[in-house]
Amino acid sequence: MELDKKLEKLASRLRIRPIEWLDDGRVRWLDVRLIPWEEVYRETRDYRRLAKAIRDMEIRGAPAIGVAAALGLALAAFHSKASNVGELLKDLEEAANVLRETRPTAYNLFWAIDRVLERARRAASESSSVDDVRNAVIEEAKRIMLEDIEANIRMGEIGAKLIQDGDTILTHCNTGALATAGYGTALGVIRAAVEEGKRIRVIATETRPLLQGARLTVWELVKEGIDVTLITDNMVGYVMSKGLVDKVFVGADRITLDGYVANKIGTYTIAVLANRHGVPFYVVAPTSTIDPRLRGPSIPIEERDPDEVRTVVGKVVITVPEVRVLNPAFDVTPPELVTAIITERGIATKPYEKSIPRILGLKEDDGEKGG
């Protein structure tokens, strides 16, 4: 089949395949909670298990979450016992409700679920065969995975043009292969620049509390021989004030129609410091991260388990166990601090309320005004 061939061809370009559909109705993924200590792949036939993997961050990063949710619906379709199309649609809605509850900030999650459900409903309006609808759902999920890899590679090509030979780039959290269906967003741009022969140095922030920078970004870059220096989150001001950073490249979990960017907690601090020190601050994200219904800073922010802050990745308790804790997983960077947003459809610049709708093919006045 055309789609499978394309997917295999693209996947052969990837060094890391973090998530995969297996044709006997299984999903296989790399459990990133265990990186860099162990490389463990897990498998399931049950969309509920996949939902748990998203919630517990065995799979994380907005694009990977979206792909996993789509594959979760493919599992629900594959293993459904429905005897007619109406029952299959009900099973899919039920699975969608479970998957929607996993992580509230990453827009890709909701985008992918809506897209697969829409495809299922369209297939159901065209055919009364359960198998036709089932196959349409599985195909759509695989297409979302394929398009994510394609978008990453395209963003790499577009974004690499912003990087000069010799640049030092600061990045936050993990936006690499481990956050997507493969290749990466902000880290994909860095990867593409290196593939073009540019000599790049990367400064990776450790990204407390779950250390996606120290554990995942460093693991990916070391694996590929890309020059990386690890710093703690509170060293960003120091490295910028010493002139050690040429550009910042980060990813996003949700971008509003007017350019507010929700990303891993600490991104806003980096954006403020970049602005203070005249360092360009670039956001790299596929259009599936842009919420076309939202404007303004009121993006839902996930609050996670306080023990993530009281411990170092659950291994060492670092405080008084009963201390009150704040643990927002993301913050919001306002558009004025964002130099440009790189998508697979091109680069958006200020004013974002004009450039983002243009990239999405929408009218400027679409979307709701947030608080």
Ligand SMILES: CSC[C@@H](O)[C@@H](O)C(=O)COP(=O)(O)O
């Ligand atoms: C390409 S990933 C972009 C974002 O999802 C990433 O920067 C991020 O904040 C991930 O957060 P996480 O909590 O690890 O899922």
